[in-house]
Structure formats: C-alpha cells, structure tokens
Amino acid sequence: MTLGFVGTGHITVAMVEGLCSAPLLDERIVVSPRNATNAAMLAKRFANVAVAADNQSVVDASDIVFLAVRPPVASKIVGGLRFRPEQTVISLVALHPREEMRALTQPAAVLVRAVPLPSAARRLGPIAYFPRNDDVEALLARIGTPVAAPDEAAFHRLWSLTGLISPFAALIEEWQGWAEAGGVGHEAAEQYVRAFIHCLAVMAQNLPPAELARRAATPGGINEQALRILREAGGLAPFRQALDSVFARMNTPKPR
Template identity: 40%
Template sequence: MKLGFIGTGALASAIVTGLKSVADNDVPVHLSPRNEAIAADLASRFPDVRVAADNQAVLDACDTIMLAVRPQIAHDVLSGLRFRPDHRIISLIATLSREEIAALVSPAERVTKALPMPMVAQRQGPTIIYPPDPDVVAFFGRLGKAIAVADVGEFDALSVATATFATYFKYLDTLHGWLQGHGVADPTARDYVAALFKALAHAPEAAPDADFMHLAQEYATRGGINEQVLRELTDRKLFETFAESLDGVHRRITTP
C-alpha cells in the first residue's frame, strides 16, 4: 500500500501517528501540503512520510487515498483532481455520502467511508467502515477496533454515537465540580474521577454477555445510593431527553 492524504489536518495527523507507531509497518505516506505545519511536523517525525508538491502529486504517487478535508471544501478540492480507476478511496468526510464521494472521484470505483476517532493516534477506539472492505478493515484494525457494516443506515446510526463525547466529559465535570464544592481538592478529585471511570469502562469487556442495563442493575442495589441517583434522573426524564437529542442528531445527518 502507498497511502496518500488529501487534507493533512487533525484526523490525518492522528492516523499517521497511529500507523507509524505500529512496529512492523512499511507503508509509505504522501501528504498534501496543507496544513503546512502539520505536514512538515509529520514528515520530520517519520522517515517514510513525505509532503507532496500538491494534491495531484499525492494521487499520482499513491494507490490508496484518504480524503480528509472538511466537507465545505470537498467539492471544490476533489473536482479539480484526476483520479485513476485503480485508486482505492477511503473518505473520512463525515457528512458526505458514499455516492457523493463516488461521483467526485470517478473513475475510481472502490470507495469506502470510514469514521475513525482522534484516539487512533494511540491505536485506540473504534472506526466504523461502510461498506465492508477487507483491506480497509485490516488497516483500521491495527489502529484500534474496526467495525464494518453493510447497511448505510447502520453506519449513520453509529455515527450519531460520536456526538456524545462532550456530554460524557460534562458528566465527569459535574461530578468533579461537586467533589471540589464539598472540599475535595485537586489532584485528588480529578484523579478519583478519572480512575473511577477508567475502571468502569472495562466492565463491558469483562462481562461480554451482559447488556448495559444489566450492568446498571448490578450496581443499583435495591435501596442503595446508585439506585437512588438512577431513579431520580430517570424520573426527571434525563435519559428520555438524551435519546431525543440523539434523534435530533440522526435527523440532522440523514436529511439531505
């Protein structure tokens, strides 16, 4: 594989960093010259990563092309490029459909959508892939967990889950702030919250057959303090509100 990036920003940087932390990888990487500073930094850190003269030079030097520009400029950038029939295209552009990308990269036909997270830099976290392509699955499998789906509806629904990260940290921040307000200074408060949720994050893997509500019930001892918080937040419709918010994001990403 000769891997090229059209758009060298935060996500491209995370993918290259994760890829180059794999001990036995020998994938040469060609980067588009924008963003100049990010591209120069990556090229200085890794010997087989180089910055191409322009976007077309990336295409000409590579067989596998990751599209990593922002959606607003994708049409302008891609429509000016000459793709080849043998190019394998992996679009990371979250809000453009596979069909829209396929029309822009013709005559290339092998077009996959992938939604990795910045955590691929540490080779962690899931990447959703649609439609399943064994080579793309193998690539992202080395950078965390690759999850391929054959149904675009599944891909869109899984994409909605990525809208919840900020809320997760706000949840931890609320707990952290409450601890500080009750006399627990940092670093104790922060360390405690971070270690607690790191440990809880392992629970689904440790009990692969248990669904999430089963895990919730395991902690919600009858009459206990976990049951109290769960019941009070449920009664106030916090979780219904959360699900409605997910519906709103789903509508937003599926409405043309």
C-alpha cells in the first residue's frame, strides 16, 4: 500500500514522522516536492519515504491520498489532479466542505475529512474525522485517537476545539506566573506546573470530567472554593464564546 501527501508542510511532516515511528510500518510514502526542504528532510530520514516529481505523480503512485495544502489554494491544486475510482482521499484542508472536495476528487471512491494535530508526530492526540470509515480509522489510529463525527457540523465542532491549544498554554502560563509572582522561583514554578498538567491530563484521560471534578471537590475544600469563584466570575463562559466564534468561522464560505 502506498500513502501519498499532496502538500508537504507542517501537518504532513508531523503525520509522516508519526507513521514512520509506528511499529510494523510496511507502507511506502510519497510526498509532493513542495515544500522542498521538508520533502528532502523526510526522504533522508525515512527509507520508505520518496519525493514525487509533482502532485500528479503523488496521486498516481498512491492508494490513499492525503490533501494537505492551504485552504486558499486547495480548490485550484486539487481540481487540477486526476484521481482513480479505487482511491481513498483524506482531506485535511480546513474550510472546504466534504461535498466540494468529493466533487474535485471524482471518481475516487472515498473522501474523508480529518483533522490531525501536530502531536501526530508523537502518535498522540485526537483526530476528528468524517464520515466514519473503518479503513481510514485503522490508519489514523496509528498516529492518534480517531474520533468519527456523526455529521459535518459535528466535525467542525470537534475541529473548533483544536483552537483551544493556545488558550490552554496561556492558562498554564497564568498559573505559573501567579506562583512566580508570589516568590516561587521560575524553575520550581515551571517544574511544578508541568508535572501538575501532566497529572491532570492523565487523570482526565481515565475519568469523565464530572467525576474528576467530583472527586477533587471535597466539601469545603480548596477545589470547591476555586471552582465556585470561577463560576461566579463567569470565568468559564468565555470558553464557549471563543468556541462559538471559531465554529462560526469554520462554517463561513471558504476562500477560493
């Protein structure tokens, strides 16, 4: 089986790194020549990666084709390619609805949209995709946790959550800054906060959030106190506002 990538930018590099570090990889991977530096770097690092002469050569060589170019140029690039009926195409392109990408990739049998994270390089993180497809799910499971969305609006809703990476980082920075301002040294504050976040992430992976909150919130304890104050100050509502705003953008007509 050969996997092809049209567009060798950040997300392709992350996915190829993840796929090539997964056990038992027996696929060949073909990447497009742009970006030239990334393509050469991947081919040098991984024996099963080759750089194609052009985008059409990627499609011609592949059973599964990932589309990983930027939204403003996607229609023009993809529309100029010829696909085969037995191919599966996985579009990572934001803002372009499935029906549009499906029309552009006719007669390919399958068109799935997916949103991996850069953490795919470490084979970590959720990968929302739509519509459900067992073969695609098995492939994506090698570099993360695939989550099938029931419809395209739900897919956009899950994709919107990926906009919370920077807010999350800012939140951690806020906690660390607060500790430092109170006299905890930079190194100790950073060490503590990082270990704390790691522990919260592992616990959240293993418990539903309501149960995690319930277990931590001893009546009259400091977790109950902190959550009450945040709720009273409306401290959680802005997250919904931010997500609503990102979601609205996902659903606005895309640049052509």
